[in-house]
Amino acid sequence: MTLELGVLVSGSGSNLQAILDAIDAGRLDARCRVVLSNRPGVLALERARTAGVPSITIDHKQFPTRQAFEERVLSELRAHGVEWLALAGFMRVLSPLLLDEYRGRVVNIHPSLLPAFPGVDAQGQAHAHGVKLAGCTVHFVDSGVDSGPIIAQAAVPVLPADSAEELRLRILEQEHVLFPQALQWIAEGRVRLIEGGDRRARVLIDPRDPDA
Numbered sequence: 751m752t753l754e755l756g757v758l759v760s761g762s763g764s765n766l767q768a769i770l771d772a773i774d775a776g777r778l779d780a781r782c783r784v785v786l787s788n789r790p791g792v793l794a795l796e797r798a799r800t801a802g803v804p805s806i807t808i809d810h811k812q813f814p815t816r817q818a819f820e821e822r823v824l825s826e827l828r829a830h831g832v833e834w835l836a837l838a839g840f841m842r843v844l845s846p847l848l849l850d851e852y853r854g855r856v857v858n859i860h861p862s863l864l865p866a867f868p869g870v871d872a873q874g875q876a877h878a879h880g881v882k883l884a885g886c887t888v889h890f891v892d893s894g895v896d897s898g899p900i901i902a903q904a905a906v907p908v909l910p911a912d913s914a915e916e917l918r919l920r921i922l923e924q925e926h927v928l929f930p931q932a933l934q935w936i937a938e939g940r941v942r943l944i945e946g947g948d949r950r951a952r953v954l955i956d957p958r959d960p961d962a
């Protein structure tokens with residue numbers, strides 16, 4: 751199945767770029783229908799324009815409530831035929847308004863090995879804690895902060911002399927591989943969300959069909 755993607759961004763958009771490059775290279779069966787930023791003037795918007803993808807700024811500061819902001823976002827997503835949402839450095843927590851409409855179809859990349867270090871500056875938190883292994887996580891989004899079911903993770907070593915910035919870049923390199931890969935698994939229909947009943951929901955990745 752081709753994923754009809756909307757990508758939500760707030761910043762430099764290097765993960766957006768990785769997604770666009772993977773689509774171009776035939777490694778990701780998706781169409782990027784629209785890129786939507788809550789911050790004006792960010793590099794991610796420029797990247798979308800360069801790639802010929804529609805891009806829109808919806809500045810959350812211009813809306814009186816989260817609800818009003820998300821209503822506007824939702825109407826743009828619908829208008830552009832978006833079926834799956836990729837949060838690529840999007841720095842807003844989503845409310846049930848968007849999450850209900852896109853239930854089970856919102857995917858985020860987070861720069862830590864969740865459940866360690868949710869929230870902002872995950873790489874700085876990991877660096878400050880002196881962990882020896884760091885990494886990134888692609889997960890389904892639920893109503894919490896970086897708390898949804900984990901789809902895929904990649905780990906990187908933390909070297910003794912690393913600055914927080916060096917660690918951030920090492921993790922980012924892996925994000926650019928992991929995010930398109932996890933989206934491709936979804937496109938291949940291999941990602942199964944298993945509701946946990948009284949336990950946490952979990953994700954299983956089905957093995958690749960040898961005949962495919």
Ligand code: GRF
Nearest residue numbers: 761762763764765839859861
């Ligand atoms: C990435 O580290 C992502 O994991 C986090 O925000 C950063 C966004 O970077 N959520 P970019 O905008 O994709 O370059």
